[in-house]
Amino acid sequence: MLTGDFENYLLLRDRYIKGDTKALAILYFEVFDSLYSYGTKFTPNKEIVEDSIQNLFVDLLGSKKKLAKVINVKHYIFKSLKYLILKELARKNHLLDNVDLSNAPFLVASSVEKSIINNEETDSKSKLLSLVYDKLGKKEKEAIYLKYNCGFNYPEIANILQINIESSRTLVYRAIKKIRKSFDTGSKMNVVYKNRLSGS
Amino acid sequence: MEDSFAYHSIESLLLDDDFCGWVRGEKPELEEYYSEKLKQFPEKARIVNTVISIISTLSEDQQKVPLSRKIEIWEEATKRAKAKKRKPVLAQFLKYAAVFIVSALITAVVYYFVDYDGYEKYMASTPPSVTSNETKLILGNGEEIEILTEEANIIYKNKGTQVEVDGKEKYEVESKGKAKTTPTYNQVIVPYGRKSKIILPDSSEVWLNAGSRLVYPSPFEKNSRTLFLEGEGFFIVAENKEKPFIVKTNQLKIEALGTSFNIKAYPDEPTEEAVLAEGLVSLDFRDKLYNNNIKVQPNQKVTFSKLKKEYLVQEVIVNDYISWIDGMFIFKDQSMDIVLKRVSRYYNIEILSTKELAMKKIAGKLDLKDNYIGVLQTLALISNGSYSEHNNKIYFRPKI
CATH class of the missing domain: 1.20.5 (Single alpha-helices involved in coiled-coils or other helix-helix interfaces)
Known part of the structure; x- marks a missing residue:
């Protein structure tokens, strides 16, 4: 599936720096969906997300030197995308503000609803997911998303959210307590829903 | 030894990076370990299944692009x-x-x-005004005095050898017995959100607005009274025909005998301004390329554009330019952006605006003695905009 195999990304990066131009393309296709999904959490405008991914890779293609210095490729790519999208959004709103990574909107639940496919199982899962995310604050949402959807660890989450590592742990911990609660009610709801289906 | 796995709850498993990694299939090396644990603690199966279903639900959200x-x-x-x-x-x-x-x-x-002199060198060696939250008086002997009042009152006495702060403490300006070769500078630094009034050794008076610095020797030099100003100040000059009173800013040099005038020279604004209230001053640009001795009459304002190196002389209502001393801010045909800058300096708050609104020309009167909420409301009304406060920052947007 999607998720980042960090070492894999590092290997691809190294191959690319040593002159294997295909390696970056492989990395691009591998990371795209996951990166794209993350991007759509900051704006419903898909064009901005696509353009920002393109800009990000134009940048990576342009400077092997910069990429060579990056220690954690996956983390670098995700953080850069977030930065590029927020910058573009600020530009569109004529905000004179600097990009503030620690205070971004995170639109999980709404984008989930849009992606509902006509399939009962996915449907109920999406409903459950919205239910779970609805109870969380925007930072909690992003932290949970980064941890369970993208597979980032606490120091990486802390860096992307521009908070300290201890806060990222607390954030995830608080969110997990809430998730557990809504998951309990959610799965009960789920069961009722399924029973009704089989009953009719 | 007891096994910690036995004590795992749903929460603690969700927080366990190894376990989550294993569920997500990223840690094949733990396959054996966890299947062993599950056999060993069959009563944990329910919890483990719940955790697996939570993780799989959370990682379900994936957009697919063709x-x-x-x-x-x-x-x-x-x-x-x-x-x-x-x-x-x-x-x-x-x-x-x-x-x-x-x-x-x-x-x-x-x-x-530009006739760079000791002032610039001295300024460069001291920190800028915005870095501190308190008004600061730095004496010739290097002593730094922090003044906690909103409007510091600084009075020089005994021909400038002593200084009194807020009518109480007295300080010696220079260390005793030191031979005088070069003038030693005094400096008043007024941070954002503060003002200050100074009575100089020659009993001339200066009001300093928020975010300003004034540098001067005390006592003054023999044949002139020269000061350096960054920011905004209103000067009432005590008459002394033998010793001209000279204020230098980054771009301007204003020379007066006995008179009162206002100078505005903030580094972050595109122009510097001098407005004459009474008497006569001669104004010159410090850059010798643009030398142009201008005699300024009362009620005239000289505006010098730093970028274009051009100046403009206008007749103005002086009160509009010096009302800040009494906590009033009057502006006509001023761009919103400059008004916001000044309000932000005065209250020491960060204000951001959309470009559209920032370009708008507005006119009005703000009572800065109000708390800033009242001033922001008035500004929103005048500019036909609206504002919101978020993370200690104020955002101005056009009204929707």
């Missing part, structure tokens, strides 16, 4: 990267070279044409 679109984006990226690469080398070199030459030139010009 492969054809991904390929389009990639091809466009490689095209753009190539186009970017081809140009540079020479072009980029030339760009940097040009910047270097121009900036070197400007530096050289500035050093050649």
Whole structure:
């Protein structure tokens, strides 16, 4: 599936720096969906997300030197995308503000609803997911998303959210307590829903 | 030894990076370990299943983009990267070279044409006003006095050898017995959100507005009373025909005998301004390229554009420019952006605005003695905008 195999990304990066131009393309296709999904959490405008991914890779293609210095490729790519999208959004709103990574909107639940496919199982899962995310604050949402959807660890989450590592742990911990609660009610709801289906 | 696995709850498993990694299939090396644990603690199966279903629900949210679109984006990226690469080398070199030459030139010009003196050197050696939250008085002997009042009152006494702060403490301006070769400077630094009034050794009076610095020797030099101002100040000059009173700013030099005038010279504003209330001053630009001795009459304002190096003389209502002393801020045909800058300085709050609103010309009167909420409300009304507060920042937007 999607998720980042960090070492894999590092290997691809190294191959690319040593002159294997295909390696970056492989990395691009591998990371795209996951990166794209993350991007759509900051704006419903898909064009901005696509353009920002393109800009990000134009940048990576342009400077092997910069990429060579990056220690954690996956983390670098995700953080850069977030930065590029927020910058573009600020530009569109004529905000004179600097990009503030620690205070971004995170639109999980709404984008989930849009992606509902006509399939009962996915449907109920999406409903459950919205239910779970609805109870969380925007930072909690992003932290949970980064941890369970993208597979980032606490120091990486802390860096992307521009908070300290201890806060990222607390954030995830608080969110997990809430998730557990809504998951309990959610799965009960789920069961009722399924029973009704089989009953009719 | 007891096994910690036995004590796992749903929460603690969700927080366990190893366990989550294993569920997500990222840690095949733990496969054996966890299947062993599950056999060993069958009563944990329910919890483990719940955790697995939570993790799989949380990682379900994945947008799929068609492969054809991904390929389009990639091809466009490689095209753009190539186009970017081809140009540079020479072009980029030339760009940097040009910047270097121009900036070197400007530096050289500035050093050649502006009569840099001890003031600039002294200013450069002390920290800028915005870094502290308290008004500061720095004496010739290096002593730094922090003044906690909103409006500091600084009075020089005994021909400038002593200074009194807020009518209480007295300080010796210079260390005793030191031979005087070069003048030693005193400095008043007024941070954002504060004001200050100073009575100088010659009993001239100065009001300093928020975010300003004033540098001067005490006692004054033998044949002139020269000061350096960054920011905004209103001066009432005590008459002394033998010793002209000279205020230098980054761009201007204003010479007066006995008179009162206001100078505004903030580093972050595009112009410097002098407004004469009474008497007569002669104004000159410090850059010798633009030497132009202007005699300013009462009720005249001289505005000097730092970028265009042009000046403009206008008849004005003086009160509009000095009302800040009484906590009033009057502006006519002023761009919103400048007004916001001044309000932000006065209250020491960060204000951001959309470009559209920032360009708008507005007129009005603000009572700065109000708390800032009242002032922001008035500003929103005048500019037909609205504001919101978020993370200690104020955002102005056009009304929807």
